[in-house]
Amino acid sequence: MTTKNKKKDPLGGLHSIDEKMGSIRERIYEDLMQAPKFSSLHPDFLNRMAAWAAPRYKSYKEALQAAKRKIHQVFGMYLKDDRSIRQAGKLIDQLSSSSSEEEVHSVCRKILSMHSSSNERLGQIEHYFFSSIWSITGSPEHVLDLACGFNPFTLPWMGLTKNACYQAMDVDRSMIVLISAFLSKYSLNAGTVWVDIVENPPAMPTDVALFLKSFPCFEQQEKNSGFTILNSLKAKWVVLSFPILTLGGKNVGMQTSYAKVADELIMRLNVESESFQIGSELVYVIDMRKNIKL
Numbered sequence: 001m002t003t004k005n006k007k008k009d010p011l012g013g014l015h016s017i018d019e020k021m022g023s024i025r026e027r028i029y030e031d032l033m034q035a036p037k038f039s040s041l042h043p044d045f046l047n048r049m050a051a052w053a054a055p056r057y058k059s060y061k062e063a064l065q066a067a068k069r070k071i072h073q074v075f076g077m078y079l080k081d082d083r084s085i086r087q088a089g090k091l092i093d094q095l096s097s098s099s100s101e102e103e104v105h106s107v108c109r110k111i112l113s114m115h116s117s118s119n120e121r122l123g124q125i126e127h128y129f130f131s132s133i134w135s136i137t138g139s140p141e142h143v144l145d146l147a148c149g150f151n152p153f154t155l156p157w158m159g160l161t162k163n164a165c166y167q168a169m170d171v172d173r174s175m176i177v178l179i180s181a182f183l184s185k186y187s188l189n190a191g192t193v194w195v196d197i198v199e200n201p202p203a204m205p206t207d208v209a210l211f212l213k214s215f216p217c218f219e220q221q222e223k224n225s226g227f228t229i230l231n232s233l234k235a236k237w238v239v240l241s242f243p244i245l246t247l248g249g250k251n252v253g254m255q256t257s258y259a260k261v262a263d264e265l266i267m268r269l270n271v272e273s274e275s276f277q278i279g280s281e282l283v284y285v286i287d288m289r290k291n292i293k294l
C-alpha cells in the first residue's frame with residue numbers, strides 16, 4: 001500500500017485515496033464490460049469512462065450510474081433501436097458479389113436510415129454531399145472516416161476512384177463488424193479499425209479525414225479532445241461537420257453555436273477553410289496542408 005494521500009476512510013479501515021479510487025474504477029470498468037449494452041464498446045473507452053466517473057461521486061453505485069449516463073449521451077442515442085445492428089446484418093447477408101447496383105443501393109439506404117446522423121444525410125448523398133467536398137480537396141486517394149457510425153454505407157455514392165483506399169474507424173465493435181462484412185463484399189480497397197480515437201488517434205497519413213458530426217460527442221467525453229485529435233491528424237484535409245438540428249429535428253440555434261466552435265477551432269489551428277450547409281449539416285473543409293506533420 002502506498003502512504004500517499006492516506007486519510008481516515010469514512011467506511012472504516014485506513015486506505016489510500018488512490019487505492020480506493022483505483023478499485024472503484026476497476027469495478028465500474030468490469031461492470032461496464034459485462035453489461036450487454038456496452039460490451040461492444042472498446043475497452044479503452046470503457047476504461048476512460050470508469051476513470052472519469054470514479055473520482056466524481058461519493059458511492060460506487062452513483063459513479064456507475066454516472067458512467068452509464070455519460071456513455072448513453074455520447075454514444076447511445078444515435079441508433080433507431082436496439083435491433084438496428086441485427087437488422088442491418090440481415091440486410092448485408094442478402095448481398096453477394098453478383099448483387100446489382102440497385103440492390104446494393106437499396107440495402108445501403110435502408111441501413112443509413114437506421115442511424116440518425118446518416119439518416120439526416122440521406123437526401124444529400126446522391127448529388128451534393130461528397131461532390132461538394134471533393135470539388136475543394138480534389139478526388140482523394142486515401143480517406144479516413146473517423147467515428148464513422150454508418151457513414152461507410154455511403155461508399156456507393158462517394159465517387160472515390162477505383163484505386164482509392166478508404167478506412168473507417170469507430171469505438172463500437174458491432175458497427176465495425178457490420179461494416180467489415182459490407183466492405184468485404186463491396187470494396188477490396190477498404191478496411192476498418194475498432195478503436196477509441198481519444199486514446200489512440202490515427203497516426204497514418206491521409207488525403208482527407210472525415211470527422212462528421214462527432215466533434216461535439218468527443219468534447220462531451222473529454223474537454224479539448226476534439227481539438228487534440230484534429231491537431232494530431234496527419235491529414236491534408238479535414239472535413240468537420242456539425243448537425244444544425246436536434247435529434248428530434250428542432251432548430252434551437254445549434255448552427256450559430258457550432259459555427260462559433262468551428263471558427264475558434266480554425267483560428268487555433270491557424271488554417272484556412274471553406275464552409276457550407278448541406279441539408280441539415282454544417283460542413284467545414286479545412287486545409288491542413290501547411291500544418292501536416294509527416
Ligand SMILES: C[S@@+](CC[C@H](N)C(=O)[O-])C[C@H]1O[C@@H](n2cnc3c(N)ncnc32)[C@H](O)[C@@H]1O
Nearest residue numbers: 117118147148149151170171196197212213214
Ligand atoms: C454522431 S455519430 C456520427 C457518425 C458518423 N460520423 C456520421 O456522421 O454519420 C458519433 C459516432 O462516434 C463514435 N464514437 C464516439 N466516441 C468515439 C471514440 N472515442 N472513438 C471512436 N469512435 C467514437 C460513435 O460510436 C458514433 O458512431
